[in-house]
Amino acid sequence: MADARGAILNAVRGAIAARRSITPAVERPTTYIRPKRAQGQHMELLERFCEFARVAGASVARVAEYKAVPAAVARFMSREGLGDRLVMASTNRLFQLPWNETPRLSVLRSGYSPDDRAAMTEAIAGIAESGTLLVSSGQSPNALHLLPEAHIVAIDSGVIVGGYEDALETLGENYGDRENWPRAATFITGPSRTADIEKTPQIGVHGPRQLHIVVIDGKTPG
Amino acid sequence: MRADPSDFSGNARAALGDDTLQAALGKLQGDFRRDRVDMLARLPEFEALRDQARIIKDHALDHLDDYLVQFEERVVARGGVVHWCRDAAEAQQTITQLCREAGGSNLVKGKSMVSEEIGLNEYLSQNGFDPVETDLGEYILQLRRERPSHVVMPAIHLNARQVGDAFRVGHSDLAPSRSLDGPDELLAEARSKLRQKFLDADIGITGANFLVAETGSIVLVTNEGNGDLVHTLSRTHIVIAGIEKIVPTLSDAFALVRVLARSATAQEITSYTSVVSGPRQAGEADGPASFHVVLVDNGRSALLRGEFRDVLRCIRCGACQSLCPVYGAVGGHAYGAVYAGPIGSVLTPALAGMEKARALPEASSFCGQCQDVCPVRIPLPALLRRWRDRIFDDPALSSASRIGIKSWFYLARRPRLYRIFQWLGVAALRVIGRKRGYIRFLPLAGGWTASRDMPAPEGGSFMQQWRRHKGGLR
Numbered sequence: 208m209a210d211a212r213g214a215i216l217n218a219v220r221g222a223i224a225a226r227r228s229i230t231p232a233v234e235r236p237t238t239y240i241r242p243k244r245a246q247g248q249h250m251e252l253l254e255r256f257c258e259f260a261r262v263a264g265a266s267v268a269r270v271a272e273y274k275a276v277p278a279a280v281a282r283f284m285s286r287e288g289l290g291d292r293l294v295m296a297s298t299n300r301l302f303q304l305p306w307n308e309t310p311r312l313s314v315l316r317s318g319y320s321p322d323d324r325a326a327m328t329e330a331i332a333g334i335a336e337s338g339t340l341l342v343s344s345g346q347s348p349n350a351l352h353l354l355p356e357a358h359i360v361a362i363d364s365g366v367i368v369g370g371y372e373d374a375l376e377t378l379g380e381n382y383g384d385r386e387n388w389p390r391a392a393t394f395i396t397g398p399s400r401t402a403d404i405e406k407t408p409q410i411g412v413h414g415p416r417q418l419h420i421v422v423i424d425g426k427t428p429g
Numbered sequence: 430m431r432a433d434p435s436d437f438s439g440n441a442r443a444a445l446g447d448d449t450l451q452a453a454l455g456k457l458q459g460d461f462r463r464d465r466v467d468m469l470a471r472l473p474e475f476e477a478l479r480d481q482a483r484i485i486k487d488h489a490l491d492h493l494d495d496y497l498v499q500f501e502e503r504v505v506a507r508g509g510v511v512h513w514c515r516d517a518a519e520a521q522q523t524i525t526q527l528c529r530e531a532g533g534s535n536l537v538k539g540k541s542m543v544s545e546e547i548g549l550n551e552y553l554s555q556n557g558f559d560p561v562e563t564d565l566g567e568y569i570l571q572l573r574r575e576r577p578s579h580v581v582m583p584a585i586h587l588n589a590r591q592v593g594d595a596f597r598v599g600h601s602d603l604a605p606s607r608s609l610d611g612p613d614e615l616l617a618e619a620r621s622k623l624r625q626k627f628l629d630a631d632i633g634i635t636g637a638n639f640l641v642a643e644t645g646s647i648v649l650v651t652n653e654g655n656g657d658l659v660h661t662l663s664r665t666h667i668v669i670a671g672i673e674k675i676v677p678t679l680s681d682a683f684a685l686v687r688v689l690a691r692s693a694t695a696q697e698i699t700s701y702t703s704v705v706s707g708p709r710q711a712g713e714a715d716g717p718a719s720f721h722v723v724l725v726d727n728g729r730s731a732l733l734r735g736e737f738r739d740v741l742r743c744i745r746c747g748a749c750q751s752l753c754p755v756y757g758a759v760g761g762h763a764y765g766a767v768y769a770g771p772i773g774s775v776l777t778p779a780l781a782g783m784e785k786a787r788a789l790p791e792a793s794s795f796c797g798q799c800q801d802v803c804p805v806r807i808p809l810p811a812l813l814r815r816w817r818d819r820i821f822d823d824p825a826l827s828s829a830s831r832i833g834i835k836s837w838f839y840l841a842r843r844p845r846l847y848r849i850f851q852w853l854g855v856a857a858l859r860v861i862g863r864k865r866g867y868i869r870f871l872p873l874a875g876g877w878t879a880s881r882d883m884p885a886p887e888g889g890s891f892m893q894q895w896r897r898h899k900g901g902l903r
Contacts, residue, residue, distance in 0.1 A: 215515060222733035242472060344710075375683070396698050403565040406585065412620060
């Protein structure tokens with residue numbers, strides 16, 4: 208198998224050379240199409256993000272400032288009967304919020320346990336064109352958006368952008384050179400779903416049954 | 430039903446009599462047709478995005494060598510390893526060796542068509558590993574020891590009762606009193622079973638929807654989140670992908686993401702689209718310690734050279750299957766191969782050999798719907814026609830078929846002679862069908878009249894009617 212690499216590349220090069228003798232190579236598009244729904248003023252994009260996130264099956268709450276996040280999360284968890292424990296990575300800046308002032312809610316400071324029903328992360332971008340969140344394994348463990356029954360995501364309205372390209376740019380701004388990028392950057396649109404049994408749409412097959420988004424319209428914390 | 434493309438006609442006959450399958454196919458195609466219209470209304474740029482997708486894939490294929498080398502460099506820079514495999518046997522051995530080196534035997538797997546193509550699970554099982562498919566549809570099929578019948582809806586041919594039966598056989602701890610009557614109960618059972626498999630995983634194998642040369646990333650698209658659980662909770666992540674999955678940049682990958690889910694399930698985007706670059710990075714709380722990408726050729730570089738190159742643009746969305754009238758009549762298993770429907774009828778003769786798969790290119794009405802919906806504009810009818818040309822040139826074609834096709838060819842180019850034969854044929858049919866107005870048995874077309882009556886011709890030929898109509902217009 209040692210020469211498989213050379214053999215494959217040779218075969219590919221031979222095929223490409225044969226084709227070049229007939230037709231010139233296709234060049235990359237010079238500009239890429241940006242759908243209209245991925246464009247607009249910030250307020251439009253914010254509203255579109257919330258609308259498409261709901262269409263995708265997420266629930267959306269809006270708060271005026273970061274300080275109001277714990278109360279909004281407590282309301283959601285109590286309404287959905289999710290118990291009083293919320294898992295969060297201690298490196299998360301949301302960890303600094305006044306969680307103690309909210310009754311019934313205690314923040315777990317270490318790893319994930321299968322009994323935990325709700326976990327919280329913060330999105331590094333929100334994408335208006337499809338109501339999609341971008342989360343990074345550099346910020347929160349990947350397991351936190353995959354294992355809980357309910358995934359709660361805080362998002363600063365300032366990071367909501369139009370299209371996927373803009374979110375990739377945000378990723379670059381956050382992490383700089385590609386060498387420092389997180390292992391996994393995940394674009395999340397609604398809860399985990401399947402239609403594998405009789406094409407019946409079903410929610411929560413392996414990942415979260417609920418995706419709850421808390422949009423913070425005000426300034427960033429601290 | 431036999432998993433062999435040479436049994437297509439027998440398989441098709443069995444499929445036509447299978448009521449469960451027929452109901453499932455009707456729902457699949459009806460829903461997709463309707464949902465796709467709604468999806469198109471929400472994205473006016475869709476046609477332009479298809480043109481762009483085609484250009485991106487063509488460009489990547491025209492520079493495939495450079496992008497493969499660049500991809501390898503970037504994977505290595507991120508702490509991963511790339512393995513090159515010429516064929517199924519090399520890929521099977523490479524992955525088995527990686528599993529041995531990984532330590533541990535708990536192996537979970539995300540959905541991957543190329544792994545079906547190389548028979549990975551069978552090989553791993555023979556070598557002491559017990560891979561668990563985690564996509565719900567694939568998991569059900571693994572319990573039933575079946576192949577997927579659709580690229581993105583692998584268990585579309587089954588009903589809930591059959592899924593329940595599969596769970597009762599496969600889950601030995603299931604109490605006989607436990608109800609598994611509806612999709613919700615089935616889902617709960619599968620979720621709890623597979624959750625434990627994820628948590629225990631040592632090795633995770635996933636496919637890749639795109640390989641990104643610029644960043645050395647893989648892009649993985651799922652609705653269930655199973656692929657992400659596989660690579661997040663395992664200690665070793667092995668990616669298996671065909672060499673044609675390469676795109677230059679993340680922007681290219683997301684330009685294709687915009688057409689992928691829309692063409693697959695008429696969704697805007699799947700629930701999870703992940704850009705995975707290497708193993709766990711410094712400071713991260715989870716993710717595997719090692720990351721491997723197994724690049725598989727298995728006939729792709731040969732396709733790149735020839736007249737079927739365009740199939741390498743395929744992004745495995747299944748739209749051609751979801752709209753094809755032949756697929757809609759017989760389902761995926763009748764094709765007896767990993768890839769069914771129009772894309773399968775082009776790929777299977779190349780992968781399995783024309784000898785075995787000669788029935789597949791013939792099983793097309795050339796209605797062209799596959800080409801109309803293909804997000805990367807693969808000219809599927811033209812490619813099927815090329816296979817038919819090759820089949821005609823093959824000495825193994827029966828002399829009766831050859832004489833029939835040649836006679837038709839001779840007549841079709843001589844309109845006067847054609848009309849004389851037509852007139853004779855019509856006159857004969859009128860005589861046969863004079864009494865009843867229809868014909869119960871037609872010589873040389875006994876297969877056709879076995880299940881239906883042939884109406885006796887009336888009202889003149891198309892040419893006669895055309896002349897009359899044009900005369901009326903004047």
